[in-house]
Amino acid sequence: MADSAREVTLGLPPGRDDQPAAVNARSQFLRGHGVALALIAPALAVVGLFFVAPLGMSAVVAFRGKSGGFTLEHFAKAFDFYTTDLLFTLTIVLISTLLIGLVAIAIAGYLTLGGHPRTVAILRWLYRWPLFIPFVVAGQLMRTFLAKNGMLNHVLIGSGLIEPLSAQSLLDWRGIVVAFVWKQAPFVTLLLAGAMASVESQHIEAARNLGARRLRVLVDIVLPQVRGTLLVGLVLSFVTMLSVLSVPLMINPNSPTMMTVDVAYRISTHGDYPVANALCLLSLALAAIGAVFYLKHATARAEGG
C-alpha cells in the first residue's frame, strides 16, 4: 500500500504473463500454469484495477503534501477535527459486534440444543428475515421505528412500560447500534448455526448424559468448537459496519457521528480528498485491529494444535 504504481502492477502481472513470448524457464512455468493463469487473469485484473489500486491510492493521497512531499498534516487535521468521531465509531462498532455475538450465540445455541422442536422450527424461520435486507433499508426502517413518535414508543406506552412523557427518540448512537445488530446478527447466526450443526452430536449427548445442563453444554462443549466460525463472522461484521455510510447518515448525521459520514462530508462539502483519505486510512487501521485479533486467534489455535 506504500505506493499506488506498485499496487497497479501487483494486480496485473498474470495478465502479462499469459503472452507465450519468452523462451526460457519462464515459458516452462507457463506451460504448466498458463491456462489456469489465463482463466484467472481477468478477474484479478478487475479487482486489481478497481479495488486494490484505489486502495493504494488512498495511502498516497493521505500522506502527500501540496508540494508533493511526504507529510502528516492531513492526519494531524483529521485527529484535530475528528478524534471524538473516531472514538464514537469504534465504540459503536464494538458494542454492535458484541451484541451481534451474543444474539447469534443465543439463537444458534437454541437452534442446536433446544429441546422443543416447534420452538426451534419457529425460531429458524423467524431469525433470518433481515439477512439480505440492505443497510440503507435497515436505516430507513429504524429511522421511523425508533423515532420519538415511532412504533416502538407507541408499543412501550401502550403496554404501560413507560410514561408518554418519558418517551424519547432513539435516533442517536443507540439507533445505529440497533440497526447494525438487527441487520448483521442473522448473518452471524446463520454461519454459527451451520458450524454448530456439524459439531459431533456424540460429544453433546455424552455431556447431556452426564447431567450437564444445556447452557453448560453450549458454553463448555459447543462454543469452543465453533470459536473460529464465530470470530470470522464477527470480524467480517466489524469491518462491514465500519464502512457503512447510509445508516449513520440516516439515523445520526450530526456530530458526534461515524467516520464514514465525516469522509462523505469532507468530500461533498470541501472537496478535501487528503483529509478524507487520512480518515479512510484510520478506519482501515481500526479494521486491521479486527484482522490482527482474528489472526492472533488463528495462529494461537494452530500452535495449540
Add this chain to the structure above:
Amino acid sequence: MRGFSLPLPVSAVMRAAVLALLAFAIFGPLLNLLLWAFAERWYFPNKLPLEFGLTYWYRVFQPRGNALASLGTSVWIAILTVMFSLAVAVPAGYALARLKLPWRGAILLVFLLPQAVPNLPVYVNIAQVFYQIGLNGTILGVVLVHASHGLVLAVWIASAAFASVDVSLEEASRNLGASPWTCFRTVTLPLAVPGLIASAIFVFLESLDEFTGTYFVGVPDVTTLPLLMFNATMGGNYQISSITALLLLIPSIGFMLVVERFLKSDVLAMVGR
C-alpha cells in the same frame, strides 16, 4: 436460556414470551414500514395513520416518475453487473477449484480483500479517478464498481460449486474420449449450475442494494433505487421512501426464503476451501 429446567408451563410461557419479543424486534420495523407505505396522513401523536390510501403509490408509479426510472436503472445496472461478474468469475472459479495454480494463497487473498477491507477508501478514490476520465455519473462506472465487489463473491461461490462436483464423473467422461472442453461443457458446468445461479443472485442483490459506491460514483446522473430512497428519507418524505424500501425488500426477502434451495450445504461447505 435459563428456563430449561423449569416446570413445563413456566418454560412454555417463557418460550412464547421470548419468541414474541423476537418477532416484534424483527417484524415491528417492517410492519411500521408497511403502515408508512399506505399512510395518507400520519402525524404526532397518533399511533396509527389517520387515513390509509394509495395516493403515494400512484405518485411513485406514475409513468415517467422518478421511482420507475430508478427501478429501471437499478435493474439494468444489476443485470450488467451479474453478466460482467460471472463472465470473469466462472473461469476464475474453475481455475481455483480444479487447476494447478501458482501463488494460490496470494490470489485467494486478493479475492478476499473487497469483502474484508472497509470499502470507503476505494469508493472515494475511484470516484476521483472516474471523475477525471469521465466515468463518474455513468452506468459503466457504477457497473465497474459494483462488479469489483460482487465478482469476489461470485468467484468464491463459483469455485465452491466447481469443487463440489464429483471428480470421478469428469474422469469417466474423459475416459470415454471427451475433450477437456466437452467434459467441462457437458459434465462439470451443468452440475455446477445451481451454485452458479446462487452466485448470480448474490451479485444481483448486492448490486441492487448497493449504496455507498453509487453514492460516490453515480452522482449526479445515475440514481438507483437505494439512492432515491435515501433522498426521499432525508427529505422527510416517509411515504415515498417507504414504498421505495418495500420495492427493495421484495427481492431481498424472496431470496432469503429460497436461498437454501440454491445454496446446498455441500456447496457451502466448500466455500473458502
